Amino acid sequence: MARVGNIKGVVLAGGLGRRLGPLTKITNKHLLPVWDRPMIYYPLQALVQAGLDEAVLVVGGQNAGDFIRLLGNGKFLGLKQLVYAYQDGQGGIADALRSARDFCGQQNICVVLGDNIFSAGLRPYVNKFLAQKTGARLMLKKVADPSRFGVPVFAGRRIQRIVEKPRKPLSPYAVTGIYFFDPEVFDIIDTLSPSKRGELEITDVSNIYLQRGTLHYDVLRGWWTDAGTIPTLYQAARLAANTWIKSHPDAAESRVLPTDEIWTASSARWMFAKSKRGSSGAKNQ
Numbered sequence: 674m675a676r677v678g679n680i681k682g683v684v685l686a687g688g689l690g691r692r693l694g695p696l697t698k699i700t701n702k703h704l705l706p707v708w709d710r711p712m713i714y715y716p717l718q719a720l721v722q723a724g725l726d727e728a729v730l731v732v733g734g735q736n737a738g739d740f741i742r743l744l745g746n747g748k749f750l751g752l753k754q755l756v757y758a759y760q761d762g763q764g765g766i767a768d769a770l771r772s773a774r775d776f777c778g779q780q781n782i783c784v785v786l787g788d789n790i791f792s793a794g795l796r797p798y799v800n801k802f803l804a805q806k807t808g809a810r811l812m813l814k815k816v817a818d819p820s821r822f823g824v825p826v827f828a829g830r831r832i833q834r835i836v837e838k839p840r841k842p843l844s845p846y847a848v849t850g851i852y853f854f855d856p857e858v859f860d861i862i863d864t865l866s867p868s869k870r871g872e873l874e875i876t877d878v879s880n881i882y883l884q885r886g887t888l889h890y891d892v893l894r895g896w897w898t899d900a901g902t903i904p905t906l907y908q909a910a911r912l913a914a915n916t917w918i919k920s921h922p923d924a925a926e927s928r929v930l931p932t933d934e935i936w937t938a939s940s941a942r943w944m945f946a947k948s949k950r951g952s953s954g955a956k957n958q
Contacts, residue, residue, distance in 0.1 A: 765872025808887025
């Protein structure tokens, strides 16, 4: 995929992952496996496939060093530059994004939450965002349980406002963890006050763009899930596995789990081997 200019990637991988306990007792949730690779590979690969080859990974907690050991400089994933930023405490998504300010500078950014797993390529949405010149762009998805997410309230096809985790959602759509922002986002974050949860809410950022008339949205194609709970972690692995099997005729035709020979030859294990030979620091498993 050809490189896209004037936009950098931001992946947010902090948090304690309490909803995934006890799996997260000794590790960060973004390092847990989803099908054949660590969870954190998915958002980073999505950025690379969209043409973004410079990214910052915002980490937190006691396992920050594990990301460096796993990912190193990110070149084995196709990144030209991968840097790390550290979020102190648990101040919310907007606070985590603020940690990426120095890296992003005056560039546009594509932000992906580290537990978001999805099948659609981001390149068409990157192009739409860059074409709008300024403002922000959200990715929406129709879900069965919108009360777990930020939920848009519509007037016709126009978003009136976004409500964070409403008890009674007024639409079946969730704001996914995929965002596009212009450089103004950091100044907007500076104006926020903590919510009742004690966090700087990314929903408040989106609503400010909405008030300015510069917020746009798309409905994400394909399947999407977060992997932040035990059921959704299982769902993410199942969706990723089914997608992989469908794309590999030998595995699909077997009607059973792929043999070790098929899987080893065509799965993500090539990334482990390549990173071992290079300077990423990841080890062959």
